[in-house]
Amino acid sequence: MKRILIPLACLLALGAALYLPYMGAGRFVIVLLTQLAIMMTFAMSYNVNLGQTGLLSFGHAVYLGAGVFASLYLITGIGAGHVPLPLELVPLGGALAGFVLAAILGLVSVRRAGVVFAMISLGLAELAVAGAMLFPSVFGGERGVSTDRMVDYSLTGLGYGRPQEIYMLVLVWAVISVCAMVYLSRTPLGRLANAVRDNPQRVEYLGYAPYWIRFIQFCIAGTFAGLAGSLFALTYEIANASVLGIHMSANVLIATYLGGITYVLGPVVGALVVTLLEINLSRLTEAWLFYYGLLFIAIILFAPRGLTGILMDTPGALRRAGWGGVTKALARWLPVAVLIGIGTVILVELCYHVSNSFDPREPLTLFWTTISAQSWTPWIIGAGMLLAGLALFWLNRRTAIPRQTTGDAP
């Protein structure tokens, strides 16, 4: 039953998502969903390295960038009539670019995992950005490279000029990629990659070379990163060397971690949350990056298995605790969360207002009240709430029942 229901639900969701433009979904929703689809593909490809194979990369955006620039030139080539390729198949070109680059750089970087691999990936990322800046004729320098995706050569007859049309193309490719990567995790290679992640030495004594397993996984991750880059190029039609950079790599790392690296579909959850935060929170407050960072730290500290881990654990925890237990826990922890949360927001917003706003004397609106950053009152209230929250947290911790250890009885 479960085997049929889950794919069916996925197909229905995909159908609904594809139908959205016809239901008159606004431009904002479409742009958001397009960005989400790109991020989802990119984060999933990142987790082929990190969660599946145990390769912590600080330079995954290099392969995204390879796909971006290859696709930008490919689209221009199609438009000029040099390349006989329909626009729908451009992502294959991006994937090929990502694969080739990953195959070359992978040879030198996957010999060791852990810190060695992480440092090499960081070095390669810096090298790639510096290299791209050296060749403004290819990478366009600060201004970047741009193209026009209306090439009049497509399989479906769509012109892909409107965001709604490109959204459908991006979505289909993103879903294909995510499915392919989920499938990969169930193949012998995917299982062996998990084994290499847990214990490379043992794998070597089972007849497999950990190096090759890492290398193939690394190439696959690069391929899908290149494909994601292609989707990026198709959507935005412009990019400069900053897409290769450490900022982009850090962003995908954070998204993947937030979602949960131990789950195959964790990165999809992470991409969803990060994209929504990026678009919605940034419209609400200038300090959104600060909150984003706080969320990341909170997840690392309190839920190392990510948001997916929280989602997966919640039903079981609810069943174990029962309604009484849940009410009790809420009564204990909700005030803590509210006090710390609101106190932090008040202080952060006041700080940002004082240091960043046009005129600090101007009143600001916070939680539907107009306050002045010049008076002491809001500062004292914010600090008071934060301190009270922290004190309550400490008190709760002290009076908590010692956690049961789940070890084997002697």
Add this chain to the structure above:
Amino acid sequence: MSILSITGLHKNFGAAKIIQGIDLTIEQGEFHAIIGPNGAGKSTLFNLISGQFAPSAGEVTLQGRRISGLRPYQINRMGLSRSFQVSNIFAKMSVFENLRCALMWSSNVGYCFWRRASRSGDIDTRAHALMDEIGLSARGTDMAGNLSYAEQRALEVGMTIAGGAAVLLFDEPTAGMNHHEVETFAAFLRKIAQGRTVMMVEHDMNVVFSLADRISVLVYGQIIATGTPETIRANPAVREAYLGADA
């Protein structure tokens, strides 16, 4: 017929001569135990045979083919498999997945990424059979890291025998077990060893003398005696160098 033969094996780490000329042949189907005091070089000998280190001199041949100097995965493919003193399993994967990974190379699936693992030949059937053999059928879906110590040791042995290797090396299989567990585990090892060629390093003398067909005594990187349990027990040099210290 000898299946594994070691000739003139030496290993130096810098100035330290750990293995100083070992000659040893293991016969097809025998259970051969290596004993010796701490620091005699037993683990180093296993690491040399299995490919963890390359020998400084001498050679090891498996079924007539030279294996010394090859990588561990190459040696494993040629038919030699080993277990470890410290449980060396995939802690965050299920027991079933652990065994399946151990079966993959011998099932000819290679580095396949276009077919599901469960659809790759009879690999699932073999994994289930193996799970029965090592007595972990009830724990198939549990994470290997959550098993009890003795269960992890059994899984370790299961992964070692999975590929159907011609020669098995067991490195202190009962290390860290209590008395009761050792007894159960020795019976388990006896069952496993049937029809297989086994070389074992072991500290527990009861286990060694009850299981081994032949015993070699390693002292300061040299084998001072090889023979049946009775001859080893009676050998005065062995008594002096090793057993004597125990008594």
